[in-house]
Amino acid sequence: MKKRKRIAVLAADIANDYMNRICVGIEAQAKALGYDAIVLLMSFNINTMPHIVEGEQNIYRIITADNVDGVIFLTGNISSHTLLNWLTKHIEKLGIPTIAIDNEYRSFDSIYADDTDIFEKMTDHFIDYHGCKKVICLTGFQGMSPSETRAAGYKRSMEKHGFEVGFDDVIYGDFWKESADKLADEIGSGKREKPDAVVCANDGMGIFLCQGLARHGIHVPDDILVSGYDGSREALESIPSLTTIFPENSTLGARAVAALHKMITGEEAELVRCGESSLILAGSCGCNETKQELIDQRTAFSQKMGHYELYFNNSGMAEGLMQSENLDHLLHLLSHYVYIIENIEVFMINLCHEWDSFENLDETDYLRKGYTEIMDTKLIYNNTHYDYGERQFRSRDIIPEYMYDISDEPSMYILLPLHFMDRCFGYTIFKFFDINTTVSKVFALWNRNINIALEFLRVRTKLTAINQRISLTSLRDTLTGIYNRQGFNKFAEGLFKRAKTEEKPLLIIMADLDLLKHINDNFGHVEGDNAIIVVANGLTTCCSNNEICARIGGDEYAIVGCYDYTDEIVASYATYINDFFDRYNAASDKPYKVSASIGIFCGIPDPDKEFSYYVDIADKRMYDNKALRKKMRTE
Numbered sequence: 001m002k003k004r005k006r007i008a009v010l011a012a013d014i015a016n017d018y019m020n021r022i023c024v025g026i027e028a029q030a031k032a033l034g035y036d037a038i039v040l041l042m043s044f045n046i047n048t049m050p051h052i053v054e055g056e057q058n059i060y061r062i063i064t065a066d067n068v069d070g071v072i073f074l075t076g077n078i079s080s081h082t083l084l085n086w087l088t089k090h091i092e093k094l095g096i097p098t099i100a101i102d103n104e105y106r107s108f109d110s111i112y113a114d115d116t117d118i119f120e121k122m123t124d125h126f127i128d129y130h131g132c133k134k135v136i137c138l139t140g141f142q143g144m145s146p147s148e149t150r151a152a153g154y155k156r157s158m159e160k161h162g163f164e165v166g167f168d169d170v171i172y173g174d175f176w177k178e179s180a181d182k183l184a185d186e187i188g189s190g191k192r193e194k195p196d197a198v199v200c201a202n203d204g205m206g207i208f209l210c211q212g213l214a215r216h217g218i219h220v221p222d223d224i225l226v227s228g229y230d231g232s233r234e235a236l237e238s239i240p241s242l243t244t245i246f247p248e249n250s251t252l253g254a255r256a257v258a259a260l261h262k263m264i265t266g267e268e269a270e271l272v273r274c275g276e277s278s279l280i281l282a283g284s285c286g287c288n289e290t291k292q293e294l295i296d297q298r299t300a301f302s303q304k305m306g307h308y309e310l311y312f313n314n315s316g317m318a319e320g321l322m323q324s325e326n327l328d329h330l331l332h333l334l335s336h337y338v339y340i341i342e343n344i345e346v347f348m349i350n351l352c353h354e355w356d357s358f359e360n361l362d363e364t365d366y367l368r369k370g371y372t373e374i375m376d377t378k379l380i381y382n383n384t385h386y387d388y389g390e391r392q393f394r395s396r397d398i399i400p401e402y403m404y405d406i407s408d409e410p411s412m413y414i415l416l417p418l419h420f421m422d423r424c425f426g427y428t429i430f431k432f433f434d435i436n437t438t439v440s441k442v443f444a445l446w447n448r449n450i451n452i453a454l455e456f457l458r459v460r461t462k463l464t465a466i467n468q469r470i471s472l473t474s475l476r477d478t479l480t481g482i483y484n485r486q487g488f489n490k491f492a493e494g495l496f497k498r499a500k501t502e503e504k505p506l507l508i509i510m511a512d513l514d515l516l517k518h519i520n521d522n523f524g525h526v527e528g529d530n531a532i533i534v535v536a537n538g539l540t541t542c543c544s545n546n547e548i549c550a551r552i553g554g555d556e557y558a559i560v561g562c563y564d565y566t567d568e569i570v571a572s573y574a575t576y577i578n579d580f581f582d583r584y585n586a587a588s589d590k591p592y593k594v595s596a597s598i599g600i601f602c603g604i605p606d607p608d609k610e611f612s613y614y615v616d617i618a619d620k621r622m623y624d625n626k627a628l629r630k631k632m633r634t635e
Contacts, residue, residue: 025253119153184212
């Protein structure tokens with residue numbers, strides 16, 4: 001049930017500054033417009049293991065045209081192109097209003113950071129403050145909007161200062177290491193004239209360029225100035241610290257929500273205030289104007305995040321969860337590790353109904369695609385309070401209705417898949433007091449430990465069940481289904497000890513199928529097997545007081561019990577067995593009669609006697625009965 005409009009935010013992860021700041025803006029604007037924002041993330045974001053990618057993919061399958069009102073596509077860093085193509089087609093097929101951020105995806109409307117002006121200011125700084133004349137630009141992929149707008153800001157600065165921009169002064173790269181290394185090699189080898197400065201379109205290329213130049217003995221900033229774009233922690237922590245641009249990406253997130261709101265309702269939205277982009281002047285251009293204050297802020301934040309990462313690394317969480325004996329035990333153990341995640345307000349574990357049901361033995365039949373129609377919420381953590389009571393909701397609702405009892409205002413929820421390889425378990429829901437704290441990867445790694453623990457528990461439970469089946473099979477007679485001699489030995493001794501301890505009557509009935517050889521020789525072994533089964537059924541059905549019944553030889557049987565037997569009860573057992581055979585023979589239309597000779601002992605055992613002593617008594621009485629019956633047949 002949707003109580004508010006919903007925006008689904010499709011992302012690979014938000015544990016980096018760029019993605020995190022965008023989500024800060026999405027959350028602020030969504031709250032202002034009364035939307036819930038549901039962020040769908042990946043735990044792994046890898047491209048090398050297809051089964052893991054399939055397991056991650058399920059979190060995106062949860063979206064339908066009925067359960068969200070719009071989509072924000074924030075998937076530029078998804079590693080798997082196969083997954084990205086599938087996801088694009090999936091959203092297109094649903095026909096949901098969609099906005100893509102910083103990327104173009106066929107039929108989706110796209111918005112980009114307005115970074116031309118701030119990139120122009122960075123180039124201005126190199127020219128006006130440092131007196132640079134030869135400045136070049138290392139940007140991203142050609143034709144990609146962020147690459148072109150940042151290059152445009154560089155060109156505008158150069159032209160207004162009267163500098164000509166040469167054909168190869170704008171270098172299109174890959175936003176990563178390869179293009180930075182190539183440029184460093186060109187400069188270091190003399191293939192390219194050494195510029196006074198290089199403005200890079202992101203921090204990654206700026207950091208790698210500094211490192212590549214150093215390998216050629218070119219020092220930054222003494223020999224050449226370098227800048228980046230992103231305002232990342234890595235930029236300020238690198239050596240030298242990288243002069244960079246702090247883009248106000250939260251404004252980009254807010255703009256995406258406002259644009260989506262207009263697509264959904266046709267109404268313009270007033271943007272929330274998120275701040276402005278700014279220059280961070282640091283070591284790679286020889287400036288330290290703003291560096292120390294920012295470093296102090298970043299250091300304090302990094303130390304705070306570092307504490308939680310240290311808690312996680314030293315927690316032994318994975319090993320601790322593997323001690324769980326069952327799911328309830330696992331959930332209670334998990335409560336010991338919630339302290340590792342900072343600022344967590346609400347956490348839910350939602351598992352597919354019968355998530356651990358046993359499939360065929362070769363493990364090919366299990367849930368791979370999508371979630372079960374009914375999901376079971378196994379744990380709700382709400383601001384230090386734990387609720388282990390099981391509740392159910394429909395997976396198509398995404399967020400269970402009872403979440404609104406916990407959080408009755410527009411909120412941002414983060415969903416992560418629970419799976420092992422391509423085996424789907426369910427998904428988790430996180431809600432944080434402050435979305436900024438999700439810059440740490442801890443909560444995603446924490447979630448992955450739950451994946452491993454669930455699989456470990458599932459496998460162990462299955463192995464235990466298989467072992468039990470094997471054990472029971474080894475104790476059962478394959479033809480009749482009653483206990484075999486091994487099962488008889490295992491359980492009869494226990495009843496005997498109980499009879500001695502409690503001083504209760506011990507019942508032993510020994511039975512022997514009459515004329516089995518005659519039936520086999522004259523009517524075949526199939527009919528002989530039938531006679532064996534009939535006797536087993538007759539003996540088993542007479543057991544009404546928790547006795548055990550066993551086939552202890554080819555045509556030999558035994559019943560053992562411990563109960564408050566009376567002479568009448570014991571006599572009724574013998575009567576029932578004989579009547580059973582009479583009823584069977586009358587109705588079977590078989591050319592032979594089924595019967596059995598029996599011998600019975602019933603009494604309180606002597607503490608000094610062994611179980612075999614009483615078995616021998618019943619056995620002798622059975623053989624006496626058998627001899628009598630044989631004599632009667634020959635007369």
